[in-house]
Amino acid sequence: MADATYVGPMTPELVEQILEKERPDAILPTMGGQTGLNLAKTLAENGMLNKYGVELIGAKLPSIDRAEDRELFKQAMARIGLKTPPSATASNLDEALAFAQEIGKFPLIIRPAFTLGGTGGGISYNMEEFKLQVQAGIDASMTNQVLVEQSLIGWKEFELEVMRDLKDNCMIVCSIENVDPMGVHTGDSITVAPAQTLTDKEYQRLRDAAIAIIREMGVECGGSNVQMAINPEDGEVMIIEMNPRVSRSSALASKATGFPIAKMAAKLAVGYTLDQIPNDITQKTPASFEPSIDYIVTKIPKFAFEKFKGTKAELTTQMKSVGEVMAIGRTWQESLQKALRGMEAGLDGWSLSKGWKRLPKDQLMYKLRVPNPDRITIMKQAFEDGMTKEELFELTAIDPWWLAQLEELHNTEVWLHEQKLESLSADDMREIKSRGFSDAQIARATGSSMLAVRAYRKSLGVLPAYKRVDTCAAEFQADTPYMYSTYDGTCESTPTHHKKVLILGGGPNRIGQGIEFDYCCCHASFALRDEGFETIMMNCNPETVSTDYDTSSRLYFEPITVEDVLNVIDVERPDGVIVQFGGQTPLKISTALQKALDDNPIPAASGQGNVKIWGTQPDAIDEAEDRDRWMALLTRLNIKQPAGTSPRQLKSILTSQCWLISIWTGPLSWMWMRCVISKATLSSAELWSTLSRLVCTAVIVRAVYPHRPSPARLWTSSGIGQPRWQRH
Numbered sequence: 001m002a003d004a005t006y007v008g009p010m011t012p013e014l015v016e017q018i019l020e021k022e023r024p025d026a027i028l029p030t031m032g033g034q035t036g037l038n039l040a041k042t043l044a045e046n047g048m049l050n051k052y053g054v055e056l057i058g059a060k061l062p063s064i065d066r067a068e069d070r071e072l073f074k075q076a077m078a079r080i081g082l083k084t085p086p087s088a089t090a091s092n093l094d095e096a097l098a099f100a101q102e103i104g105k106f107p108l109i110i111r112p113a114f115t116l117g118g119t120g121g122g123i124s125y126n127m128e129e130f131k132l133q134v135q136a137g138i139d140a141s142m143t144n145q146v147l148v149e150q151s152l153i154g155w156k157e158f159e160l161e162v163m164r165d166l167k168d169n170c171m172i173v174c175s176i177e178n179v180d181p182m183g184v185h186t187g188d189s190i191t192v193a194p195a196q197t198l199t200d201k202e203y204q205r206l207r208d209a210a211i212a213i214i215r216e217m218g219v220e221c222g223g224s225n226v227q228m229a230i231n232p233e234d235g236e237v238m239i240i241e242m243n244p245r246v247s248r249s250s251a252l253a254s255k256a257t258g259f260p261i262a263k264m265a266a267k268l269a270v271g272y273t274l275d276q277i278p279n280d281i282t283q284k285t286p287a288s289f290e291p292s293i294d295y296i297v298t299k300i301p302k303f304a305f306e307k308f309k310g311t312k313a314e315l316t317t318q319m320k321s322v323g324e325v326m327a328i329g330r331t332w333q334e335s336l337q338k339a340l341r342g343m344e345a346g347l348d349g350w351s352l353s354k355g356w357k358r359l360p361k362d363q364l365m366y367k368l369r370v371p372n373p374d375r376i377t378i379m380k381q382a383f384e385d386g387m388t389k390e391e392l393f394e395l396t397a398i399d400p401w402w403l404a405q406l407e408e409l410h411n412t413e414v415w416l417h418e419q420k421l422e423s424l425s426a427d428d429m430r431e432i433k434s435r436g437f438s439d440a441q442i443a444r445a446t447g448s449s450m451l452a453v454r455a456y457r458k459s460l461g462v463l464p465a466y467k468r469v470d471t472c473a474a475e476f477q478a479d480t481p482y483m484y485s486t487y488d489g490t491c492e493s494t495p496t497h498h499k500k501v502l503i504l505g506g507g508p509n510r511i512g513q514g515i516e517f518d519y520c521c522c523h524a525s526f527a528l529r530d531e532g533f534e535t536i537m538m539n540c541n542p543e544t545v546s547t548d549y550d551t552s553s554r555l556y557f558e559p560i561t562v563e564d565v566l567n568v569i570d571v572e573r574p575d576g577v578i579v580q581f582g583g584q585t586p587l588k589i590s591t592a593l594q595k596a597l598d599d600n601p602i603p604a605a606s607g608q609g610n611v612k613i614w615g616t617q618p619d620a621i622d623e624a625e626d627r628d629r630w631m632a633l634l635t636r637l638n639i640k641q642p643a644g645t646s647p648r649q650l651k652s653i654l655t656s657q658c659w660l661i662s663i664w665t666g667p668l669s670w671m672w673m674r675c676v677i678s679k680a681t682l683s684s685a686e687l688w689s690t691l692s693r694l695v696c697t698a699v700i701v702r703a704v705y706p707h708r709p710s711p712a713r714l715w716t717s718s719g720i721g722q723p724r725w726q727r728h
Contacts, residue, residue, distance in 0.1 A: 010035055012042050019052045028269050030058040030222050030245035031262060037064055037245050038114055038142055058269040059244045063218040067244040068114045070147035080216045082209055082239050085109075085229075087149035096134040099148045106130070109149040109317055111241070112137035122316045123151065123183060152238060153183040154397040155229040158195055160210040161253040161261060162224050163287075165273040170211045171290045173223070173261060174253035175203065180315075181397045182229050184371045187248055187319040192332060193256045193297040197401045202230065205237060219244045222265035232399065248543075252299055255326060255542040255557070257291040258469040258482055258549065281469070281549070282476040294473040295484065298335040299326045299542065300343060302508045303373040315371040323509030326542040328469070328484035328557055329436060332402075333409055337436030340376075342540040342559030344507055344585060348440035350409050352380055361385075368395040379403075383410040409435060416445040421453060426460040433462060433487040439563045451596060454563065464567050466493040466556070469549075482549040483556050485567060495572045497605045498534045500553070501614065502574040504586035505539025505546045507560050517583040518544040524581050525552045536572055538565065539582075560585050562592045569597075573605035576614035580621075587625070590618035 004022065008014050010032075027049070029040030037059075043049050044061040059067075066072045071089040078084075088099035100108060110133045112120040120140025124130035137146035157180075161173040177195035178186055195203065210226040217224070225247040227240040250261045258281045267277055274288035301321035305313040325342040329335035337349035346353040358381060359367065367378050375396070382392060389403040396403075412435055421442070424432070432442065439453040446453070457463075464485040470478030483493055503524055506517035522545050525535040529552075537552035540559050549555050554572075558564045560582070569577065577593070579586040594613055601610040623629045634641050 010039055012039065012046065012048065015039065015043060016048050016052075019048065019054060023052065024054055026055040026057045026269075028058050028266065029056060029064070030265065030269070033245065033247070034115065037068070040064065041068075041114075041142075057220075058222040058265065059219050063220070063244050067217050067219075067224075067242050069143070070111065070113050070145060073241065076216050077213070077239050080212050082213070083237065084239050085149045085152055087147050089113075089145055089147055090134065091138065091145050093131060093134055093138075096130070096146065096148050100127075100130060103150055107151040107153060109147075109151055110134055110137045111147040111149060111317070112141040113145040113147070114142045115140050119318060121146075122318050123153070151183070152229050152231075152240075153181065155182040155231050155238070156197065156399060157182050157186065157189070157240070158198070158206060158228050158230065159186060159191075159249050160206060160226050160228070161250055162210045162214045162226060163222070163261070163264065163268070163274065164211075164214050164219055164224075165221050165268045166271065167273050168215070169274045169288055170214060171274060171288055172207050172210060173259050173291060174257050174293075175206070176249060176253065176256075179398060179402050180371055180375075181399075183317065184315045185317050185319040186227065187324075188301050188303075188315045188321050188371075188373075190301070190336075190376060191249075191252070191299045192335075193253065193299075194293060196296070196332060197399050198230075202235060206230075209237065209239065213239065213242055217242060217244055221268035222246070223250055223261045225249050252297075252324075252326065252542050255547055256297040256328075257293055258471045258478075258480065259287075259291045260548075279471060281471050281478050281480040281482070283479050284476050285472065289472070291471040292473040292475070293469075293471070295328050295330055295467065295469075295486070296332045296335045297326060297328050298332065298339045299324050300336075300339045300376075301373075302343060302345075302510055304511045305373065307511050313372050313374075315373065322511055323514075323541070324543065325508040325540050325559075326557070327540060327559065330467075330486045330488045331434070331436075333405055334434060334436035334486060336405075337409070337438065337441075338559055339540075341438055341440075341561055342507060344560075347377070348438045348444070349436060350376070350380055350406070351413060351441050351444070352377065352384070356381070365395065368392065379406060380410065383407065412437070413441070413445060416442065419446055421446040421448045421456055424456075424460075426462055429457055429460050429462045430487055433457070433464075438561070440561075450563065451599075454566070462487065463491075463570075465489050465491040466571060468492045469557070480549045481554040483554070485556075485558055485564070491571070493571050495554075495605060496534060497607070499532065499606050499608070500534035500536055500572065500574045501528055502536045502538060502565075502568065502572060502577045503528075503546075503552070504560055504565065504577065504579050504582045505537060505541065505544070506582040507539065507585035508541055509543060513583040513585070515544065517581060517585075518546045520581040521546045522551055524578060529553065533575075536568070536574060538568055560589065562589050562596065565589065565593060566596055569602055569611055573602055574611060575604045575606055575608060576612055578614050579618070580615045587621055591622055594618040 006018055027040060029036045040056060041061060041064050044056060049056065066076050074084050090096035090099065107123050107125045108130060109123055110121045120137040122133045124133050134146055138144050157178040159176040162170060163173060164170045174193050175195040176191050176193045177197065178189040178191050180189040206228055213226050214224050223246050225243040229238045229240055246262050246265060254261045260280060264277060264287050275286045277287040279285045279287055279289060302323040302325065303320060304322045305311055325339050327335045327338035327342055329338055340347045341349050346355060364378065364382060367375060368382060379392060389400065389407050392403050393400055412432065416432065440450045443450045443453045464487060466483040466485055468478040469482040469484065503521050505521050506513055525537060528535050534553040536554045537546050538556045538558055539546050540557060541547060545551055547555060547557060556568050558568065579590045590613065597611060604611055623633055631641065
């Protein structure tokens with residue numbers, strides 16, 4: 001991709017060696033997140049850039065300082081007449097305490113300068129928390145500076161992605177609204193594009209403010225991200241912060257609109273202007289043409305609190321998510337439900353999962369009031385328990401518009417539970433599907449199977465239509481095949497009859513499955529295109545290269561589920577489907593996918609046989625991942641493995657003579673493997689507690705594999721010897 005690539009630590013010392021060797025004309029610091037920005041600041045301040053005659057492009061040092069230094073940012077906003085929350089900067093605890101005394105009430109927000117994802121920051125509800133968080137923020141900041149800010153918890157939060165060129169042309173790429181009110185880091189909030197609850201007048205005020213900010217900050221060219229808050233009571237606007245670089249939200253905005261912010265920002269940095277750069281997708285409009293979209297995009301973050309024992313699964317201004325999923329629909333209800341089933345959290349949409357443990361009233365009220373990763377699902381239980389949207393608003397401060405949308409979904413599901421599958425008309429089915437309900441949700445509500453719902457839906461002629469992401473709300477023809485499904489209107493996919501292959505991506509990033517699988521999917525696509533195949537990528541992760549619209553011949557931004565994959569296969573009819581490059585995400589549906597293709601063969605569009613799964617076959621994958629089948633295979637091959645059993649009850653483990661216990665929570669779920677527990681170092685009570693927690697995890701994982709005849713297993717091992725694999 002680059003003419004030269006250096007792999008090493010991002011330190012000034014190493015960069016100086018590269019500058020001395022390569023002698024570049026300029027450094028572009030706005031693409032590498034906070035790390036690149038901080039490094040560029042250090043290089044400029046210590047004289048290295050002057051020493052080697054290197055220019056900072058995109059954002060100069062004064063612009064970086066004004067945006068990242070909390071006090072300079074406040075002063076800049078005051079100069080252009082924009083409000084910021086009452087606040088004070090502090091470089092030590094005494095200064096912070098003085099301002100806290102002046103405000104006189106909690107909560108207070110701590111925002112360290114020059115950090116990524118709110119690192120070191122948080123919300124303080126009392127003096128003890130305040131002292132700890134101020135010190136943590138000072139330590140985390142490269143300039144040992146924090147902003148102590150009066151809380152705006154409960155206000156509505158918005159982001160605008162702004163572009164500017166060297167001729168001072170400015171445009172807004174996208175508006176993004178947080179479903180959660182202020183108090184939750186935007187990376188941890190469910191976010192929606194475009195903003196849904198603003199009046200046009202309010203949006204124009206935010207747009208004018210964002211353009212004024214990028215000009216005042218002195219960002220000469222490229223993209224910036226501006227975060228704002230609106231008081232729902234009176235419409236007062238406060239500016240929270242501005243990133244003089246592309247950010248995490250820039251990637252989301254790029255995938256949401258089809259406008260490649262980083263690519264455009266790079267061209268602007270070397271002197272192009274917005275009106276000189278053609279829009280990649282339309283090829284008819286310039287980049288200065290602000291994207292207009294006729295669909296709704298929802299991003300939901302993914303968390304891994306279960307990996308960190310002892311941490312509180314609560315959300316504040318410090319980002320804690322490890323990945324995210326994005327979905328596109330014609331309505332928010334549709335995109336929300338698609339995003340939820342793409343999360344791989346045992347959800348088929350906005351319905352309680354089979355393994356959901358209902359919360360007692362006191363816990364329910366607490367988890368509604370305190371932001372946490374499961375709050376969107378907990379609100380479903382609240383509706384089922386009879387709570388009203390007005391009561392939920394009092395507890396969550398989530399805007400009533402969002403709550404009204406959720407109430408409609410709940411009422412639709414209640415009605416659906418009263419129906420038989422065969423009683424649903426084509427109009428009923430189309431309305432249900434347009435609200436984002438999956439075939440699996442309909443099956444559970446009507447007492448049937450997912451494949452039965454799929455067959456009945458197809459018999460009614462209710463099929464998904466694939467629309468194109470075109471940046472212009474269909475005003476111009478889109479040349480880039482970037483699709484999403486909906487149940488509204490005609491299909492715009494126009495598949496070909498060429499040889500082609502469908503590659504299933506890795507879904508949302510998480511601990512244990514990340515960009516390494518995206519790398520595999522991308523290079524599979526590149527290699528197959530070189531061999532003359534059309535490549536079709538299917539994925540739902542906005543953070544990855546696989547979902548760039550030019551990585552493959554065609555892109556379907558869809559959840560990786562059996563239903564959604566079969567829908568794409570119905571339309572494209574590829575020669576083959578590759579499941580082995582996307583990690584566990586496609587592997588865990590491979591058996592069900594194979595069965596569906598065997599039961600109802602689909603002819604390939606090329607005319608060369610039926611659609612098949614290429615590469616390692618699902619049965620071989622299952623044999624490698626299923627613990628019972630794996631041990632049976634090793635026994636047949638006479639390969640030694642640790643002796644063990646496969647008990648179904650905790651009592652079987654506690655009464656055994658095993659002294660080492662390795663926990664496996666189910667086939668196709670290596671990311672859930674737990675560390676070895678030594679029975680010798682745990683009391684019986686401690687062991688019982690630990691195993692109970694892990695069995696609960698196993699039950700949750702089990703819900704993801706409905707095709708399995710037996711529950712997730714635990715594996716106990718007493719040492720090395722001949723395999724003894726028994727089921728208790």
